[in-house]
Amino acid sequence: MCTAIVLHRVFPSHPVVVAGNRDEWLARPALAPHMWTLQGGNAPVRIFAGKDRKEGGTWFGVNQYGIVVGVTNRYTGTRDEDRASRGQLVLNCLAQNSVQSVLAILTQEEAARYNPFNLFCLSDEEGVVVTHDDQRFQRLPLEEGIHVLTNRPPDDTQDPKREWLRSRLHDLPSDPDGIVEPLSQVLAVHGEGDLPPPVCVHLPGYGTVSSFMLLLASRKEQSRYLYADGSPCRTEFEDLTPDLLRVFLPES
Ligand SMILES: [Zn+2]
Numbered sequence: 001m002c003t004a005i006v007l008h009r010v011f012p013s014h015p016v017v018v019a020g021n022r023d024e025w026l027a028r029p030a031l032a033p034h035m036w037t038l039q040g041g042n043a044p045v046r047i048f049a050g051k052d053r054k055e056g057g058t059w060f061g062v063n064q065y066g067i068v069v070g071v072t073n074r075y076t077g078t079r080d081e082d083r084a085s086r087g088q089l090v091l092n093c094l095a096q097n098s099v100q101s102v103l104a105i106l107t108q109e110e111a112a113r114y115n116p117f118n119l120f121c122l123s124d125e126e127g128v129v130v131t132h133d134d135q136r137f138q139r140l141p142l143e144e145g146i147h148v149l150t151n152r153p154p155d156d157t158q159d160p161k162r163e164w165l166r167s168r169l170h171d172l173p174s175d176p177d178g179i180v181e182p183l184s185q186v187l188a189v190h191g192e193g194d195l196p197p198p199v200c201v202h203l204p205g206y207g208t209v210s211s212f213m214l215l216l217a218s219r220k221e222q223s224r225y226l227y228a229d230g231s232p233c234r235t236e237f238e239d240l241t242p243d244l245l246r247v248f249l250p251e252s
Contacts, residue, residue, distance in 0.1 A: 001059040009144040011176040015124040016216040019183040029053040057087020074116035099126040108137040164196040188233040220248040
């Protein structure tokens with residue numbers, strides 16, 4: 001994933017809202033978000049996430065405990081093909097039942113097994129981004145408010161995409177459903193000249209292959225998931241909510 005917009009504790013009824021574009025090689029196959037099961041520490045964990053069919057990992061997901069995890073690649077100019085897939089790291093985190101247990105497994109040593117990334121993890125109460133490049137390993141809190149994660153450091157105020165998205169989403173509606181339209185608009189922006197920078201990316205062989213919006217409610221049955229299986233500039237968002245809600249159903 002290359003652009004993630006996180007609204008943490010902005011809407012009292014929906015403490016976690018995340019929207020993002022997945023930028024990837026167009027030929028790399030993936031499955032749309034659906035419910036599947038991971039082997040957790042003691043018991044299987046239900047998750048709702050897409051699946052990269054090449055390496056088996058994911059770029060974003062939510063689990064039955066309401067833990068949300070996503071990753072953006074960091075571009076630092078170095079990339080080691082022998083390192084583990086960052087999509088697998090997201091799955092390892094989604095197998096946990098709290099933000100604290102994610103932080104416990106995501107040590108500097110563990111992070112160094114992967115190419116540079118920003119990994120965010122949120123619950124209704126807590127939010128954190130772990131950023132790793134070959135110089136720096138940091139955990140930064142995701143306080144109440146809007147955050148934008150791209151391929152650059154999470155706190156980079158010189159990042160034009162981050163700054164533009166934050167300014168465009170400054171005036172927020174009071175109702176979480178009112179954020180869907182503004183989010184779908186900014187996710188589809190291509191930019192002209194220097195500003196705004198392209199959020200929906202079209203390059204030869206590479207670009208935005210899908211787009212999503214998760215509105216996670218504190219009463220989980222009021223959550224929503226919208227997904228565009230293609231560039232958001234020309235693909236309608238489908239409502240995957242009924243499938244999402246199965247993740248939160250109590251065990252029968
Ligand atoms: Zn586009």
